[in-house]
Structure formats: structure tokens, C-alpha cells
Amino acid sequence: MKRSGRRPGNQDTRSSILDSARRTFAEKGYDKASIRAIAAGAGVDPALVHHYFGTKEQLFLAAMNAPINPAEMIPRALAGPRDQAGIRLVRLVLSVWDSPAGAAALAMFRSALSNEWTARLLREFVITQILRRAVADLVLEPAEAPLRSTLVATQIAGLMVARYVLKLEPLAGADAEVLVAAIGPNVQRFLDDPMPEVFKAGS
Amino acid sequence: MKRSGRRPGNQDTRSSILDSARRTFAEKGYDKASIRAIAAGAGVDPALVHHYFGTKEQLFLAAMNAPINPAEMIPRALAGPRDQAGIRLVRLVLSVWDSPAGAAALAMFRSALSNEWTARLLREFVITQILRRAVADLVLEPAEAPLRSTLVATQIAGLMVARYVLKLEPLAGADAEVLVAAIGPNVQRFLDDPMPEVFKAGS
DNA sequence: CGGTGAAATCATCACGTGATGAATTACCAG
DNA sequence: CTGGTAATTCATCACGTGATGATTTCACCG
Numbered sequence: 001m002k003r004s005g006r007r008p009g010n011q012d013t014r015s016s017i018l019d020s021a022r023r024t025f026a027e028k029g030y031d032k033a034s035i036r037a038i039a040a041g042a043g044v045d046p047a048l049v050h051h052y053f054g055t056k057e058q059l060f061l062a063a064m065n066a067p068i069n070p071a072e073m074i075p076r077a078l079a080g081p082r083d084q085a086g087i088r089l090v091r092l093v094l095s096v097w098d099s100p101a102g103a104a105a106l107a108m109f110r111s112a113l114s115n116e117w118t119a120r121l122l123r124e125f126v127i128t129q130i131l132r133r134a135v136a137d138l139v140l141e142p143a144e145a146p147l148r149s150t151l152v153a154t155q156i157a158g159l160m161v162a163r164y165v166l167k168l169e170p171l172a173g174a175d176a177e178v179l180v181a182a183i184g185p186n187v188q189r190f191l192d193d194p195m196p197e198v199f200k201a202g203s
Numbered sequence: 204m205k206r207s208g209r210r211p212g213n214q215d216t217r218s219s220i221l222d223s224a225r226r227t228f229a230e231k232g233y234d235k236a237s238i239r240a241i242a243a244g245a246g247v248d249p250a251l252v253h254h255y256f257g258t259k260e261q262l263f264l265a266a267m268n269a270p271i272n273p274a275e276m277i278p279r280a281l282a283g284p285r286d287q288a289g290i291r292l293v294r295l296v297l298s299v300w301d302s303p304a305g306a307a308a309l310a311m312f313r314s315a316l317s318n319e320w321t322a323r324l325l326r327e328f329v330i331t332q333i334l335r336r337a338v339a340d341l342v343l344e345p346a347e348a349p350l351r352s353t354l355v356a357t358q359i360a361g362l363m364v365a366r367y368v369l370k371l372e373p374l375a376g377a378d379a380e381v382l383v384a385a386i387g388p389n390v391q392r393f394l395d396d397p398m399p400e401v402f403k404a405g406s
Numbered sequence: 407c408g409g410t411g412a413a414a415t416c417a418t419c420a421c422g423t424g425a426t427g428a429a430t431t432a433c434c435a436g
Numbered sequence: 437c438t439g440g441t442a443a444t445t446c447a448t449c450a451c452g453t454g455a456t457g458a459t460t461t462c463a464c465c466g
Contacts, residue, residue: 013413029317031234035454045415050455052413113368114232114317123369150365150374151385157369158361162353165316166326166360171353181399182354186389196384216443238424248445253425255443413462422453430445436438 014052017042021049021063026103030060030111030118060118064108074134085138086152086188087180093156094176097164106164113165126153138191151190159183217255220245224266229306233263233314233321263321267311277337288341289355289391290383296359297379300367309367316368329356341394354393362386 020041024033035056039046053059077085077092096102112122135149136142159179162168171179223244227236238259242249256262280288280295299305315325334352342348362382365371374382 031317034452036452046454047416047456048414054455056454110316113313113364114234119369123371127371146373147377147381147385150371153371154361154365154374154386155358155389156361157364158357158359161316161360161364162357166322168326168330168353168356170349171357174350178350178399182350182393182396183357185396186358186392189389189392190385193388196381237422239422249424250426250446251444257425259424408466410465411463413460415458415460417456417458419456420454423451424449426447426449428446428448430443432441432443434439434441436440 013042013044013048017044017049017052018063018066021059022104022107025060025063025107025111028110029107029113030115032114035059057117060111064104066104074130077134078137082138083188083192084184086186086191087184089135089152089156089187090159090184091176091180093159094179097160098176109160110165113161135191140192144195147195148190152187155183155187155190216245216247216251220247220252220255221266221269224262225307225310228263228266228310228314231313232310232316233318235317238262260320263314267307269307277333280337281340285341286391286395287387289389289394290387292338292355292359292390293362293387294379294383296362297382300363301379312363313368316364338394343395347398350398351393355390358386358390358393 017038021033021038024038024041028037035049036046038059039049042049049059053062073092073096077089080088097105108118108122108125111118113119131149131153132145135152136145139145139148163172163179166172220241224236224241227241227244231240238252239249241262242252245252252262256265276295276299280292283291300308311321311325311328314321316322334356335348338352338355339345339348342351366375366382369375
């Protein structure tokens with residue numbers, strides 16, 4: 001009367017595990033997303049998750065690898081008049097995160113806020129791939145690029161926290177273009193506005 | 204050969220537990236801050252923590268109650284010329300969080316990013332005590348106050364995330380006044396700048 | 407028809423968590 | 437000196453976690 005063993009049909013369980021992993025990581029973060037919950041979300045035994053992807057870290061990396069590919073969308077933010085880069089940046093961020101494909105990005109972000117090694121992961125990813133590779137190009141004075149790009153990151157991260165994590169109303173339910181129009185110019189000013197003369201005081 | 208029972212000396216263990224709780228909550232967040240770790244930080248048995256404060260939630264609330272009292276510092280942000288409120292607000296935030304007393308606030312913030320009920324806690328606290336009670340007064344047009352104040356919250360939250368949670372350099376190590384000068388004006392613009400005409404598109 | 411390897415499940419293990427109740431000790435009033 | 441009460445510790449419990457190894461079943465190929 002045992003019914004172990006292989007189940008008929010489904011040969012796409014591997015990718016359905018990945019889907020469930022992205023969804024679960026997105027709404028719970030890395031720590032609180034249990035392998036059991038991910039397995040249940042895919043209608044599958046927890047051990048099977050380990051069978052396909054080894055450890056939990058590897059599953060997380062596998063879930064993040066495919067959908068996060070900024071190399072394709074960075075040019076889209078750079079193209080166009082330079083004095084509207086801030087607006088384009090905010091619009092790009094919102095369009096990515098509001099789309100279903102943004103679940104993976106949201107997963108990584110939420111995880112980075114509560115877990116140490118995912119935070120390191122995101123930090124290095126954001127710094128090397130986004131800030132230094134894209135935002136820094138928008139800054140005229142190279143010496144100011146590091147601080148200016150982290151200031152931009154400040155506004156973008158705050159938007160994501162308020163809208164997607166804390167869900168502060170009415171901002172969380174606001175139309176994307178309203179936010180683009182309201183926040184974009186401020187991002188632009190982080191890129192352009194003259195820096196205070198206190199600039200040399202670094203660390 | 205048992206050495207249970209009461210220890211000599213120390214009658215201030217209760218407050219030392221609270222101290223350890225604030226420190227631990229601040230650097231780990233609500234979930235990852237184990238009662239065992241808090242007890243160890245105070246050099247005390249875990250059961251004693253339950254003895255003084257009942258459940259973990261009650262301990263968290265007790266640890267947050269005392270040091271978070273915005274009623275005293277809100278007037279400080281409101282006083283002064285209205286067109287520099289943004290600068291004063293950023294300066295106030297940084298001064299609070301950079302001080303050792305800011306550990307409790309940091310605890311609440313980090314916890315709100317990873318835990319559901321602490322998020323609700325902070326959300327309602329921030330909305331009712333900070334935004335509606337202070338920031339909203341700075342907005343000229345009352346109808347715009349809700350959105351404008353959450354926009355301000357966006358920038359403030361992003362500053363805290365980047366500086367204290369993700370620790371993005373060079374922003375994390377930057378001098379406070381540099382950030383005040385760079386970010387304050389943008390906060391001010393969230394209060395003053397004309398809103399886009401797309402405004403009616405709410406939820 | 408058979409058999410080989412992958413897919414899937416079951417039954418655990420070791421561990422850390424929050425929490426509880428009993429036992430032990432120190433302090434203080436009488 | 438003697439109770440009694442509060443402070444502190446010990447020994448657990450029940451639970452959820454990530455992970456492993458054995459075992460069973462299916463699919464496919466010859």
C-alpha cells in the first residue's frame with residue numbers, strides 16, 4: 001500500500017520548482033522562504049528540490065540567474081537625451097518591478113534586506129553592474145561619480161522599499177507615470193546639481 | 204554540585220536585558236534576533252528573559268517603547284524657515300540614527316523590512332505619528348499631502364537603507380553634512396515642486 | 407519483454423527556535 | 437533566626453528548518 005516513486009506525466013517539474021522558488025523568495029525573502037514551502041508551491045516533495053538543485057543557496061542562485069540580466073536593459077536607460085536620464089531610470093525600474101518578471105528582482109531585494117550573504121550578493125551586483133557600469137556614465141565629473149551614483153541608489157531603493165516592501169499608501173497604489181514625473185527629476189538632480197563644497201570630507 | 208538559583212549582586216539585569224535586546228534587534232532584525240542571543244548578550248539565562256518580559260513580541264515592544272519618542276523631536280524639525288524644512292529633516296534623521304540611541308530605531312526599521320507584523324507596526328507608526336503629524340503640515344496644498352509625504356518617506360527610507368542596511372560606499376561612510384546638503388534640497392522639492400497633472404490617477 | 411537509470415517519495419537526523427514548569431538560591435522583612 | 441518572595445537556572449517540550457540516504461516507481465531503449 002505504499003505509493004512512493006515516480007509520478008506520471010509532468011516532465012517540467014524542474015522549471016515549476018524554479019517558478020515557485022522565485023515567487024516564494026519574492027514574497028518571503030531568503031530566510032523565511034522554506035524549502036518545504038517552495039516544494040509545496042510546486043506540488044512536489046521537498047527532497048526533490050534538493051535532488052535538482054543541491055543546497056538552498058544554489059537554488060537561490062539558480063532562481064536568480066536567468067531572469068536578472070541587466071545588460072539588456074541598461075542601454076535602454078542610457079539611450080535618449082541626457083537631461084532626462086533620471087526620468088527614464090525611474091520609469092525603467094517601475095516597469096521592471098511591476099511586471100511579473102520582476103518577481104525575481106523583488107526576491108533578491110527583499111532577501112538582501114534581511115540576510116547577510118544575499119545582501120553582499122546584491123551589493124556587489126548593484127555596485128559593479130548597475131552603478132559603475134551605467135549610472136556612473138551619466139555623471140559628468142568622474143570624481144563625483146561614486147557618491148552621486150549611490151545618491152541615485154538612495155532614491156531608487158527608497159522607492160522600492162516604500163512601494164513594494166512597506167507598501168505605503170497612496171504611493172504603493174499610485175500610477176507609475178505619476179511617480180516617474182515626481183521622482184525622476186530628483187534623480188536627475190542627483191546626477192547634475194552642483195555638489196556642496198564639503199565634498200572632500202570622505203570617510 | 205548544582206549552582207542554580209539566584210545570583211548575587213546585580214539588580215540591574217532587567218535593563219541590561221533591554222539593552223542587549225535593542226542591540227541585537229538592531230543588528231539582526233526581529234526574526235534573526237534569538238532570545239538565546241539576547242540573553243547571552245546580557246550574560247543571563249534565556250528563561251529569565253521570558254520571566255521579565257513575557258513573549259518575544261512583548262520584549263520587542265518593551266525595547267522600542269522607551270527610546271522612540273518622536274513627539275520631542277518633531278517640533279525641532281518644524282521650527283525654522285519653511286523653505287529649509289527638507290534640510291532640517293535629513294539632518295534630524297541622520298543625527299538620530301548616527302547616535303547610539305538610534306539603535307532602537309534601527310532595530311525597528313531593520314525588523315520592519317523582514318517581518319510582517321513589525322512592518323505593520325512601523326507602517327502605522329510612521330504614517331500616523333510622522334507623516335500625518337509632521338510632514339503633512341509642511342505641505343501647502345492639503346489634498347496633495349498624502350502623496351507628497353510618502354514621497355518624502357521614499358527618500359528618507361532610501362537613505363536609511365543605503366547607509367545603514369546595505370552600507371553602500373562611499374555613502375555609508377560619508378559625513379552627515381555632505382548628505383544633508385545633497386539630499387535635503389530634494390526632500391524640499393517633494394514638498395514644494397508642482398505636481399504633474401496626472402495627479403488624479405490615484406489607485 | 408526486460409532492465410537500466412532517472413524521477414519522485416518516505417523516513418529520518420541534527421539542530422535551533424520560542425516557550426514552560428519545576429527546582430534552587432539569594433535577599434529582605436518579621 | 438526564620439519565612440517567604442523574587443530572581444535565577446535547569447531540564448525539557450513541540451516544532452520547523454535544511455539536509456541525507458534508502459527505496460520505490462515510472463519512462464524509455466534495446
